[in-house]
Amino acid sequence: MLTSSLVELPDHAALVAASGGHPVVRWDHDQAGFGRAWSLGGAVGWTVQGRRGLALMALGSGAEAGRLVTAALDLVPVPRIAVPVDALPYVGTALGEGDDWDWFWTTAAPVPRPGERTVVALRPADAADLAELLRVSSPRTSAQPGDPRVRTWFGQRDASGRLVACAAERDQAPGVWHLQAIATHPAHRGRGYGADVTAAATRVGLTNGATAVTLGMYADNHVARRMYERLGFRVGQAFATRAVG
Numbered sequence: 001m002l003t004s005s006l007v008e009l010p011d012h013a014a015l016v017a018a019s020g021g022h023p024v025v026r027w028d029h030d031q032a033g034f035g036r037a038w039s040l041g042g043a044v045g046w047t048v049q050g051r052r053g054l055a056l057m058a059l060g061s062g063a064e065a066g067r068l069v070t071a072a073l074d075l076v077p078v079p080r081i082a083v084p085v086d087a088l089p090y091v092g093t094a095l096g097e098g099d100d101w102d103w104f105w106t107t108a109a110p111v112p113r114p115g116e117r118t119v120v121a122l123r124p125a126d127a128a129d130l131a132e133l134l135r136v137s138s139p140r141t142s143a144q145p146g147d148p149r150v151r152t153w154f155g156q157r158d159a160s161g162r163l164v165a166c167a168a169e170r171d172q173a174p175g176v177w178h179l180q181a182i183a184t185h186p187a188h189r190g191r192g193y194g195a196d197v198t199a200a201a202t203r204v205g206l207t208n209g210a211t212a213v214t215l216g217m218y219a220d221n222h223v224a225r226r227m228y229e230r231l232g233f234r235v236g237q238a239f240a241t242r243a244v245g
């Protein structure tokens, strides 16, 4: 039987080509952190220096992505991998704890929502309100006020002026908006605030020239999943992040 072997790719353009133009490869590209890249059959993998150290990411069928990761880990020891969920059984290296999460993308502005009109860009003076909102709403949030990677914080206040929902935006790849820290105060959920801030931030990005808007979500977050899908976001990849060893 013919088995494909690991082929090193010279640069990000080669990785995009080898992936067939996969949205994760095109739009989750961290230029500063991008390291080495490989293909194996129809699978691709690359290393990226993230907030929590070097990580190996892979895409492709479970069997091929798992074989790619196993071979690449022999070349570049990394503490973390992010692979398609169905690749885990094929990774021939001991793995530890991690999370399952979905990477979403859209290139189309959502249907306008009346509540978007009251979504505003927050100012440094709003930092204390924002920190309190995130503390009570989203303990697992990936961004906090003052995070240098965030370009704009969006927020929405209720009739009494209380900050009830927020979303952060940063440049993930050139011309790609990545949303994070989307949260609604627990006492104000189910009233459309979350959809309003997400729709507003997505629209601002796409009308200001962003090619795509992306976000990541823990796989068990069914409320957020329904909200994002209703706004036109699609799953680009269901990932499993795991510690190596």
Ligand SMILES: CC(C)(COP(=O)(O)OP(=O)(O)OC[C@H]1O[C@@H](n2cnc3c(N)ncnc32)[C@H](O)[C@@H]1OP(=O)(O)O)[C@@H](O)C(=O)NCCC(=O)NCCS
Pocket: 137, 138, 165, 181, 182, 183, 184, 185, 188, 189, 190, 191, 192, 193, 194, 195, 196, 216, 217, 218, 221, 223, 224, 226, 227
């Ligand atoms: C996800 C989150 C932002 C949604 O905020 P929200 O303001 O409640 O969102 P919306 O009101 O726009 O509602 C979204 C959908 O969830 C439903 N929903 C919201 N809260 C609900 C609840 N407590 N129980 C059941 N359904 C709920 C809404 O009815 C709506 O569905 P529908 O349009 O089919 O009726 C909010 O639940 C939250 O802050 N969660 C914690 C942080 C988090 O997980 N953020 C997302 C990270 S990716």
